[in-house]
Amino acid sequence: MPSQFTYHDPSIKDLLVLSSYLYLFNIFEWIAQYALSAGLLGQILLGIIYGSPLAEWLDVQWQETFVVVGYVGLLLIVFEGECGMTTSLPTLKALLPLSTGIALTGLLVPIGFSFLLTPMFGFPLLHSLAAGAALSSTSLGTVLALISSSGLSLNLRQTKLGTALLGAAMMDDVVAFVLSEIINLLGESDNSGSSTLGAHIGRTIGVTFGLGIVAVPVTRWIIRPLYLKYTRSVYRHTAAQSGLLLMMAVLFIGMTAGARYAGTSPLYGVYVGGLVISYLIQTEAALSSAAVQQDDASVESEEWIPASREFEGNPMPGGRLRRVNTHPTQVPMDRLSSRLPDDTPPPQTPEKHHTAPTFLSTFEHYISPLLVYLLLPLFFGSIGYSIPFIPLWRGKVIWKGVVYTLFMLLGKALTGIWILFWPIEGKRKVSWGQTMKLRMPAALLLGFAMIARGEIGLLISQIAYTTSEQQLAEEEFLITTWAIVLCTILGPVGVGYVIKKFKVDVVRGGWH
Secondary structure: OOOOOOOOOOOHHHHHHHHHHHHHHHHHHHHHHHHHOOHHHHHHHHHHHHOOOOOOOOOHHHHHHHHHHHHHHHHHHHHHHHHOOOOOHHHHHHHHHHHHHHHHHHHHHHHHHHOOHHHHHOOOHHHHHHHHHHHOOOOHHHHHHHHHOOOOOOOHHHOHHHHHHHHHHHHHHHHHHHHHHHHHHHHHOOOOOHHHHHHHHHHHHHHHHHHHHHHHHHHHHHHHHHHHHHHOOOHHHHOOHHHHHHHHHHHHHHHHHHHHHHOOOHHHHHHHHHHHHHHHHHHHHHHHHHHHHHHHHHHHOOOEEEOOOOOOOOOOHHHOEEEOOOOHHHOOHHHHHOOOOOOOOOOOOOOOOOOOOOHHHHHHHHOHHHHHHHHHHHHHHHHHHOOOOOOOOOHHHHHHHHHHHHHHHHHHHHHHHHHHHOOOOOOOOOOHHHHHHHHHHHHHHHHHHOOOOHHHHHHHHHHHHHOOOOOOOHHHHHHHHHHHHHHHHHHHHHHHHHHHHHHHHHHOOOOO
């Protein structure tokens, strides 16, 4: 075995394939965004064309590499989504029951509908469960990509609707990951007994809940004091964004590795890590707001005395008023100018200091360009590698897949009902009909956004298909794949249509 890698120039074929692949991501994304308001579908299509399903211009080793690199993009967009969650903690707590209800509906209804596969198409009950597990997921990466590129004048992630949607999508993905572990254990079981299977499942569930519980005191009593100490030190100004980038990198890598080695989803790990950063952002914002209010209060309570009184030597010219214990740079300009004589030029505006860097500004500066133009396209392209494109086009498979898709569309779309009936505190009482009319755009947006299955659905279905004791036969796997692919296409299309039609009205009815 060689002790080092031998460097050699890549072939012109490899250079042309790779460069065209990376460039066409943007072209396909623009065309799909223009035609369907869902640019990620163009990137998935490009993955199908360049990958194993069709032309196979990308070597298998390249595809495996791009799957890993693309998954880093998925983790980063989840991390960014939670870092940017500026909703207050009381609001998050108030919306937690709503997110839970949405998530349970999006999980249980598709699984329940999947058991219809047994009488309709002859699926064994365990195979129907495996198909339902694959279709119970919600593509968190797709949801974040959709609401981040909505084109609206508001950030949907910072609204109550976006908070409830992201919380439900994350819960669905975490439970789907647990189900994938169960499907894998069932498929690889060697009759060693149910105790071992139960122990593995219990560990996955326990770690998932335990990680979230442990993160609360650790953040409050360890991470938060260390962060506040850093922000008040000289290093905040010398290290600036580099220090914040290091903090995010350590937390991102640590939570990803910790969650996976502990036995739960890396997506859940970075989700919790993002919430930690969001908490630190809100803590610093609250302290800054308190400091500003204190400064304003000190200005309001300042005593003004006649300048004819001797105070600290010299009175103000022109018989004007002079302030006790003043700091020139803290006096509001409109107030100070009103006390200057007409012939006195206003004081020079103090030189503005550069705004201190924040976690979000650091992420935008260092990571966002790489994420938007490389990592996310590679992620959505890697979904295309996993779609068995040619075998899907069998007559019997097509119509069965379409029928199953209709049930799966309905199963996730029903989650929007929660928006119609959930009470909003402080809202003026209106008639039931007016409430339905105001909230219908929000309900449609949430229902369509929950439909896309994407990477998690394909992962679970392939686990069920490739285990030693198959949980899905070939035709059953193709029918399930049809439902996953069509849902991943139709969900973003529906979201694009709702946003284009209703624009900012999607958050009317108290969901802003």
